[in-house]
Amino acid sequence: MLRVQGLTAWREDRCLYRDVALALPAGSITQIRGPNGAGKTTLLKHIAGLAGHRAGLVSWLAYDSHNDRDDFLHNLLYLGHLPGIKSALSVAENLTALAACRGVSLPPETISYALNTVKLAGYDDMPCHQLSAGQLRRVALARLFTEPVALWLLDEPFTAIDQAGVRELEGWLVAHAAHGGVVLLTTHHQLHVSCPVHYVDLLPLPEGRD
Numbered sequence: 276m277l278r279v280q281g282l283t284a285w286r287e288d289r290c291l292y293r294d295v296a297l298a299l300p301a302g303s304i305t306q307i308r309g310p311n312g313a314g315k316t317t318l319l320k321h322i323a324g325l326a327g328h329r330a331g332l333v334s335w336l337a338y339d340s341h342n343d344r345d346d347f348l349h350n351l352l353y354l355g356h357l358p359g360i361k362s363a364l365s366v367a368e369n370l371t372a373l374a375a376c377r378g379v380s381l382p383p384e385t386i387s388y389a390l391n392t393v394k395l396a397g398y399d400d401m402p403c404h405q406l407s408a409g410q411l412r413r414v415a416l417a418r419l420f421t422e423p424v425a426l427w428l429l430d431e432p433f434t435a436i437d438q439a440g441v442r443e444l445e446g447w448l449v450a451h452a453a454h455g456g457v458v459l460l461t462t463h464h465q466l467h468v469s470c471p472v473h474y475v476d477l478l479p480l481p482e483g484r485d
């Protein structure tokens with residue numbers, strides 16, 4: 276269970292959102308919606324603890340994510356709106372390095388399984404600067420399968436993904452929730468999934484309302 280209470284954030288002098296409260300149970304998918312600039316990415320980073328100090332409390336399984344940071348990070352996979360892939364490294368090197376950052380040593384068969392799942396079978400040794408935008412996104416998405424964790428925080432994961440890939444990714448979200456995972460994502464895409472989706476709508480606050 277991810278619980279969020281009283282999240283408030285400012286950019287410069289503007290209040291982006293105030294007192295956001297969420298309770299995301301195991302087995303749920305939640306989509307943050309809102310127009311460009313509303314604060315969706317900021318909110319996701321805020322929850323992940325990547326947005327510096329801001330007001331509010333984020334707890335995971337009743338533990339404060341700030342005080343129990345290591346445990347929270349152990350259960351969290353955050354994929355930003357940029358793929359976050361090093362172009363000088365190969366596909367496999369990227370996945371290996373990213374997993375190593377959380378202390379996980381990836382066996383080759385795990386990399387093969389993940390790349391097969393994201394339709395990049397055989398791309399292990401391909402330098403990432405030779406990949407298309409959609410292929411780079413798929414490398415990032417392969418982390419869903421190399422770093423199995425309960426909480427997925429995904430910022431615009433459908434970016435650059437083709438139509439077949441969109442359906443596949445929707446299926447992965449559903450499967451993750453069906454296995455008790457928690458999915459929180461931002462996207463402008465209308466999800467077509469076979470389970471309920473919860474929505475968080477961020478609307479720009481009127482100027483001076485903070």
Ligand SMILES: Nc1ncnc2c1ncn2[C@@H]1O[C@H](COP(=O)(O)OP(=O)(O)OP(=O)(O)O)[C@@H](O)[C@H]1O
Pocket residue numbers: 286287291309310311312313314315316317318
């Ligand atoms: N590094 C920054 N410094 C100052 N302001 C920022 C910074 N990053 C974002 N902002 C501002 O914060 C606001 C929210 O940005 P954010 O990226 O969270 O919006 P978003 O809802 O994710 O937008 P989009 O749909 O375009 O991705 C925007 O007005 C933006 O200009």
